Amino acid sequence: MSTHDEILSLGDDLMRMHGFNAFSYYHLADALKVRPAAVHYHFPTKDALALSIVNRSREAFHAFSERVLLEADLQIRLKSFVRIFAENADTGKICLMGAAGADFYSLSEDTRGAVRLFVLDIIAWLTDLLDEGRQCGDFTFDGLPRTRALLIATNLAASLHMARILGKKEFQSISGQLVKDICPSKKSTKRSSSKVRGK
């Protein structure tokens, strides 16, 4: 991998592990065994780096959405989406939405715009998946597909914070129930369960 791409990859890791204000050109340079000025050569300002990190993630999500089209089952598509977050929970990272949202006011207007487009892409993809899934009976939920997409995205994003604070097992509880909530099963319905299950 080129130095350019290694900076982007490490920058993404650092941004989602420690936050945009918690790493410096020195940290990047030191880890990649180059001088800080080499990082400035590829990304003149820290904001230029942030912008590239966000756009790289956006491209990665486009690649994901193309890849997942090979899978016909909509429930499995959803689970593939959840798996992206599960991998981050394992490594202790949060998602870019969570990281960029927390550091939002440290970013330039351009970078905030890129974050906005990135999140809109995710919400649009999830909205379409849910809409299509409800029409064919693969998913069951109340309200607008877009609102449900926002609910699921916020669940997954903050689950990564929960995994850090309370432990990785919490991610499994949250994401497991989240999938159950919208995937209709044969045995149980919303109403019947209100008394049989305990605390």
Add this chain to the structure above:
Amino acid sequence: MSTHDEILSLGDDLMRMHGFNAFSYYHLADALKVRPAAVHYHFPTKDALALSIVNRSREAFHAFSERVLLEADLQIRLKSFVRIFAENADTGKICLMGAAGADFYSLSEDTRGAVRLFVLDIIAWLTDLLDEGRQCGDFTFDGLPRTRALLIATNLAASLHMARILGKKEFQSISGQLVKDICPSKKSTKRSSSKVRGK
């Protein structure tokens, strides 16, 4: 208010607006019209300040949970909880769970422990509310009350990120649907809505 308390209040604002690594002793001192050393007098290290900020929020939540006991209606208690987040959405701040979760690895073990206790308090309170509410028919949901509490807490936490990235209106959509999801209404059920409502 004393300088000590003003530092705590402003520190809390800055931590939740810009992040733990995005403000300095100078920022605090400058805003409060004192010298940076005065801030060190009250909070010798930045970590001591972070710890106090977290414990202050925990105490504030205890006060909230006592206050809300005056309200008998469990649905209204839930809405009071949601209102705390709505106020943050308005001012552009995120919640301490979201902020401390993002900056988790910049905090000391002691402070992380305090964050854990703070989040556990919230989850315990919400779990009890949901459990009691399901038993008396005020709330309807699948799964364990604690899991549902985690789902609601993560929804609200990341909704504040969404409010920053996509706009404040998104918070209303998310929190509105979240409340609808568990508050049984007379007219609509989970199943009947799957075709009448559009995208």
Add this chain to the structure above:
DNA sequence: CAATATACTTACTACTTAGTAAGTAGTCAA
């Protein structure tokens, strides 16, 4: 009235930070 404690200030240190300017080694094309 003297001693003590509180809540600061001034003055400082050692270090980190993003960013720049100028130079260099290697490649590649005309």
Add this chain to the structure above:
DNA sequence: TTGACTACTTACTAAGTAGTAAGTATATTG
């Protein structure tokens, strides 16, 4: 082979960082 281009390096600056040491004004108390 010369001249440009890429991908760096060395060397530097100005500003910001957490944290410390010593001094000071003002109450409070024995």
